[in-house]
Amino acid sequence: MKLNKLFLSLLFVGFCTAGFAQQTSKELKELKQKKEAIERQIELAQKNLNKTANGKKLTLGQINTIKAQVRLMQDKISTINSEMRSLDNKITENTGKVHNLQTRLVDLKKEYAGMIRFAQRNRNSYDKMMFIFAANDFNQAYKRIKYLQQFGQYRKKQAAYIQGTEKDLNNQISVLDHDLKNKTNLLKEQLNEKNRLDKKKSEQAVVLNNLSKDERKYKQDIQKNRQQQAAIQRQINAEIQRQIAIARKKAEDEEREAARQAALKAKADNKPAPVNIPTKQKTNSEVLRATPEAERLSTAFENNRGSLPAPVSNGYISTHFGISKFEQATVNEEGVKYHTSEDASVRAVFNGIVTSITPVAGRYVVLIKHGEYFTVYYNLKSVSVGRGASVTTKQNIGVVANTDGVPELGFQISRSGKTFLNPEAWLAR
Known part of the structure; x- marks a missing residue:
């Protein structure tokens, strides 16, 4: 029947997208872990920098630490950008799922409405008996009895499909809302990280300026x-x-x-x-x-x-x-x-x-x-x-x-x- 064909086609699409969804989720998890690891490295660098900055003398260790922090912050921004691209792919995928589920729900409800109208036209026992007795022979009458039984079962199954699809649709909309909130948070994090990077670059510029003021001394340190x-x-x-x-x-x-x-x-x-x-x-x-x-x-x-x-x-x-x-x-x-x-x-x-x-x-x-x-x-x-x-x-x-x-x-x-x-x-x- 038409419903079965519709269900099978949507099931096939679901299998095709399931693998991609798992891959995207795994990629997002790995990017998040990488970003957290980079942040721990940035914090460690800042801790080392705070310790060395207590001295009056600018050391090569401080200079190297600041440079390392700049590289790590750039790596973190790059990781956030990758995370956002992966999340955009997931949002596009989930948007498509929501659209497919909405289309599926409309088709299921149309099918179900047609069945209800047919059931209303043949709702009393007399009509059903007349439908059976109007058969040309016993074999056809038996098939009509089985048809009426299957029709009732099929209608119940279709009602369950509609309920399940509505539940899937609501769940997918929740997932999509969650992804959109995550993207908003990532955009904020990206902006904050860029501001941190700008400040660190300014700090680096000050350090390098101090280095150039006493270039001879630091050249000796570098040579040593x-x-x-x-x-x-x-x-x-x-x-x-x-x-x-x-x-x-x-x-x-x-x-x-x-x-x-x-x-x-x-x-x-x-x-x-x-x-x-x-x-x-x-x-x-x-x-x-x-x-x-x-x-x-x-x-x-x-x-x-x-x-x-x-x-x-x-x-x-x-x-x-x-x-x-x-x-x-x-x-x-x-x-x-x-x-x-x-x-x-x-x-x-x-x-x-x-x-x-x-x-x-x-x-x-x-x-x-x-x-x-x-x-x-x-x-x-x-x-x-x-x-x-x-x-x-x-x-x-x-x-x-x-x-x-x-x-x-x-x-x-x-x-x-x-x-x-x-x-x-x-x-x-």
Whole structure:
């Protein structure tokens, strides 16, 4: 019947839009979580800034914190814009649902009105009996009896469809009203965030103006900072190369021992000694993945690309990987730097072996080996693991130290001791 066709067509449309609705809701939830995470990072940055601002001297830490806040606020506005676009899609979708339900309700009521008119014309028992007895034969009379029974059931079912559709329509209108209120709140939040960003940019301009007034002094501070960073990086590179050299010597010793054992066996069996053919020197990667355990650990580390936990449980990246410009100075970062909370715990990002703990300028650098990969954690004021210890993912390995009054952790990822990788591509967002 016409009603069944209408119901099936609307049901098909409902199934088609259900998947899109779930995807939109999931996207909105993820954007909201991202926005809340950014706001926590902004609050942490402000807390660090308030602490350092108590001093009379403007520090590089303060400058970096303000710059990080500006970036975070811009990220939050971008997230709000994405949230609004997703919400607009949801509003459009829900508006379409309301329209479809209204159309459906009108058609159902028309069908029902027609049935009521038919029932009124044949409302007494005499008319029904005459309808049955007017059949040409018994078979037709039976079909007419079944038709009258089905007609009554169908009318009840249609009344239930109408009630259900009215309920769905009211629910969908409520959802649409809720979405429209959310959009209004987002517009207000966007405006407030833009005002916050403008104020922070004004604060940044004042700071940079103060910086330019005493440019010579801050250039000296920047140069000192770069020298300290270069010294730390030399120590990190040297330690990684030392670990590779140890692994290479171990592999070569094992090869020599295997050759010696083969010669002894040949002599015992009265066979010619095997000829030792010089082999091509192994690459760093081959040396570091030489054992089955190292191979498995390297593969596991690679498979977790994009899902490794951050080396601190709360904080934000203040300095990104690669070449960055700080006023007139250009710096090439081999990793990232996190600003975090006071006395924050530093944690291993994956299972591995602590290969070295190196003191540098009163702080510590911890190197953890994951087969072919190394993770580096520097600027720790204390360490809670020992050299040679096995660590697991998220295990506490120490406490972060302050730099220019701000708790700051440096983090790097190296492969085979030749290439430093961008940690942001490996860490979970």
